Amino acid sequence: MPVVTEDYLGRIGTLIRDARKHRGWTQQQLAAELGTSQSAVNRIERGHQNLTLDMLARIGEALDQPLMSLGQGPTHLRVQGPTTLSGSIEVKTSKNAGVALLCASLLNRGRTTLRRVARIEEVNRLLEVLDSLGVKTRWLNEDNDLEIVPPATLSLESIDEVAARRTRSIIMFLGPLMHRMSDFELPYAGGCSLGTRTVEPHMTALRPFGLQVKATEGSYHANVSPGITPRRPIVLTERGDTVTENALMAAALCDSTTIIRNASSNYMVQDLCFYLQKLGVRIEGIGTTTLSVTGCTEIDVDVDYSPSEDPIEAMSLLAAAIVTDSEITVKRVPIEFLEIELSVLEEMGFRYSLSEEYVAANGRTRLADLTTLHSVLHAPLDKIHPMPFPGLNIDNLPFFAVIAAVAQGQTMLHDWVYENRAIYLTELNKLGGKVTLMDPHRVMIEGPTRWSGTEVVCPPALRPAVVILLAMLASKGTSVLRSTYVIHRGYEGLAERLNELGASIEVFSDF
Ligand SMILES: CC(=O)N[C@H]1[C@@H](OP(=O)(O)OP(=O)(O)OC[C@H]2O[C@@H](n3ccc(=O)[nH]c3=O)[C@H](O)[C@@H]2O)O[C@H](CO)[C@@H](O)[C@@H]1O
Ligand SMILES: C=C(OP(=O)(O)O)C(=O)O
16 A cells, blocks of 8 residues: 555544544444444554545544545644743633523524624534524624624524534524424534433423423424413523523513522523623523513614623633643633632632722623632542532533642542533543542542643543643643544634643644
């Protein structure tokens, strides 16, 4: 075989191996999907098998990842470490408010302008879906201001199913869409592989508004009975963020008053409430677990809204500083959504200073600039576990894994929420970490760690993938992090921004 062909087959084989692992499949499972043997898959992945275009297309389809789109293959990161960071960095606006506001813009017949939206893949997927429905969306400038103008009638029959299936946020179309049409289908929600994430609480919350949903082959079939409004308070069975948002959006176009109990008061819910208020919806109880919503029968206003900064990105940047023992200033930290995290960190010996507080562009959220100081960390006495806001944010829990790994002693993390997220934290062991999976919900981490660079495929979950990247910053030598789409789902230009602080991260792709 000519050397160049051999080289290409090897690279394609690696691509296929990465995409398979990303899906969480064994070679045997991929073989069964392709109607071939495990040994054939093994040969393909090692670059020892000539591949026809037909076979490549079939593999791409089976793995739900096109392998032949030249120049658009997966991207990877090459990290040189260890790194000490310095300087300052601004926190961007949040993914989770961004996606909620994109869905909520469908409630408004007028123009919505959202300021400084994080330009991330999760937002891109929702924009693709909105565009396929006939919504006119455009980025206005370098500041990532985004304009959204819905059409008079949405063309749901032409929905971009591929984009829709890549995000769980599509579930938040139910609340706004039920006001626009009486019978419609939505593809099943996708997103990170974190274990079962039920949609039942959404159905229970929306039923009092007349929505019935049947799960059919690959999609939700929604049917709306006209003129039905909740006669009693809606009691959410789970204090979930997106379910609260769906109930809020359903209530926004009812002119009666809806009470939502056991509502999430988390940051993205608050941003959604502030936006809805600008649309003319009356909401009381923002920041508490009981929301009283008096909607409007029609919303048609040109509105301008600035979502607030992302507490999870802020936590990621703090973790970057802690794991590399660096002194940096993280600007625009939404401090009220990091209070418990900072208390736990202080207990572990983390030292930092805070600026005076100031108000975010939404006029409501409190921000501060936080400077990290050289710290010697030790394990906390108690386990670290998340709770709904104002508890420690579940999406921040994974960052405590890499922080615990640099602290002296044993730290237990208890992720009671997701069945499949803690498991990915054991990937830190490839870089020298000592992370023991006690059961699917608990990991024990022993520090401090002598990190050493290696190659890791991104786990199929956003936060654990970033945790691996942060450990790579502290690792001696060269590390490679493969297939980073999952990181781009929630962070804009993370590698480039860390490089501005002095990291050495190269972005590359196979072709
Ligand atoms: C777009 C967006 O905003 N996504 C966030 C949102 O997702 P989202 O609102 O979709 O979260 P889910 O509804 O999937 O809830 C997460 C998990 O927590 C469980 N659960 C939740 C609440 C509760 O009171 N009891 C309970 O057991 C659910 O069953 C599920 O397993 O909230 C999650 C949990 O904060 C975050 O990780 C996500 O980043
Ligand atoms: C789990 C997360 O989000 P999503 O709901 O988009 O999967 C996350 O942000 O870590």
